[in-house]
Amino acid sequence: MTADLTAWEQSSVTRVVPPLEPRKLAKVPFVELADGRLQGVVSSGSDIERVYVSSIAAGTYAYNCSTNNNRQCGGLTGYPCKHLRSLVDEAVVQYGIERVARYLRVPDPDSTDAGELRRSMLEGQHEPAPAAVVFSRFLRHLAYLELPATTAPLPELHWFPASGAVR
């Protein structure tokens, strides 16, 4: 009765989440596909203390960009600002365009026309979205780097082998 399960389904160490590609983090330190949006944090080009929270909703492509204190980005003049374009560019590097397109529910995500897929993601309307949630997720993300390193063995990590050597 269980013979129909594949080796993949019976594997304890199957890779479920595809590995991310390395990318430059200085301009867009945080990108994620979560809460039904492509969302992230973009560093301000002029003020090192300031960051923008940018997001694009799956399905409608409704976009928003504001400072973490919810002040709307001055670059939103009826079109997506440069922060949103950077967000899309970096998300494509990090996840691959197919995964981003699939998440945002762009039609035909397997299309080889990357330019067209990218245009689709940026053709929605501006719609205010709360920045605080994304910003706090970014802070939580950064907090992982503050966790003290440990030398007590973590045997559960045998289920999480590192992989990806393909050079």
Place this chain on the structure above:
Amino acid sequence: MLAMQLAALAEDPPGAAEALELVTAFDEALANGLGRLDERGTQAIIGLAGAVAATPLGDRAGEAAEKVAAGSVAGEHLTALAGARAALLGAVHDALLTHLDDSLGRTRAPWPPAPAEGSAAGAGPTAQAAAGPGSTAQTAAAVGGAGAAMGNLLVGCRSWLHELAITGWRGVGHDLASAADQAIEAVLAEPGLRRLAVLTDGLAGELRASSPVAAMEKVPVRRWADLWTRAVLLSEPDWLGTPEPAELVSGRLLILGVDVHEHATVVQAQVHAVLESAGGEARVVRAAVSAGKVDTIVGPAIWSLLEGYPVLTGALAGGRSVEITDMPLLGGGDLVWQEDRAAPQGAADPFATARVMLAGALAPATPPLDRHPARIAEPVFLEGYTTAKTGDRISLDGHDLAVAVDRLPSSGPLTPKLMATSTACVGLLRWDAGRWLLQPLAIQATVKKQPVEEHTGAWAQGPTDPKVVRSLARAGDAVTVLRERAGRLLRR
């Protein structure tokens, strides 16, 4: 390893397949949700409980199966079923490891028996005492008030795990996948609960990335049931009360290689080595260092998170041995690494260590609660084999062994291509999805008529391949960039 040993290993230990069939049936039921079992699911949990009927778990598992089958699913029932599943896989682990020891002629230490009631305090150092103040051992704080506070932290994780079991993987969507975020954050902040924290964080990350799971073509039923089972057991308050026995050891640590583990938010480098004590006695040990990370830190960049351990990473990168003095060694063969009790020594060739010392070194027992086939990672040495062009299979006198090329980490120079050209290999024997696999840690090969040697830990103090150095420099240092952002934004 010899061809003859490989041939012996290939035979399945009796009973393992039958036990795994019961586990698979339960895992399928869990995928559909224990909250609404169909006939097949009911049979599956009754079958699981029946398999442990003759053990001390028997009564509780039997009662749990009965109640869950009748539609009344309480937390204690799920814990009992998780315990039964863990016991069954523990038995499979034992059968596989005994079979491995018999096939390879390996001697293994017995698990230290539990100290007699009442004498625990005087029975030598435990993990708790040995790891010292501020220790992050899971067991370290199971005392008094600290234990109670931790118990409260466990409740959030437990209720999420229960909800997952009732709903089943196929019913998991964005909301349920993320429902434990706060609970996990709280558990992460408590060093004594690190094992549970990294496990649940890894599971939650996979469920988030896979939501809605109903849209997945196939569900990783064994894997998620494994993670769920261990998380349920680790979130039991009683787990904290069982410190692993430990002793203080000294001697020369001869490194065989490093096994790297990671998910989005954690990395662990686990070193496998032979410890040679002053008396000449040799045993197989491990030493692990781990750190929090984020998903954008990948490849060779992970090593910079472990720069607080220069003696260990230096020994990996430089191919050196290490003299250790009075370092705690847990009963399961894990050194609790302390840099100030380790001193770098001269060059030591892992191939020489594997060739000369491995066969006679005493192998460690697995702590009872950790026993699971996925935990088997037995260092071996192989040479004189032929390889498949893709590097994913080797053959020794006509006996094949699969190579786990997908376990070659992007943080090191060892690639499937190099594996395909190799002539000798130090690796770990693993068991997954019904077969043995070789996970390479170091290889000797001939490239362009020149002998080369590569190790997974060769870049532990930074990459040595100029191409990789350049591409790292182009991308900028991810860890430094994020630490700068953290420093500026986190404490406002």
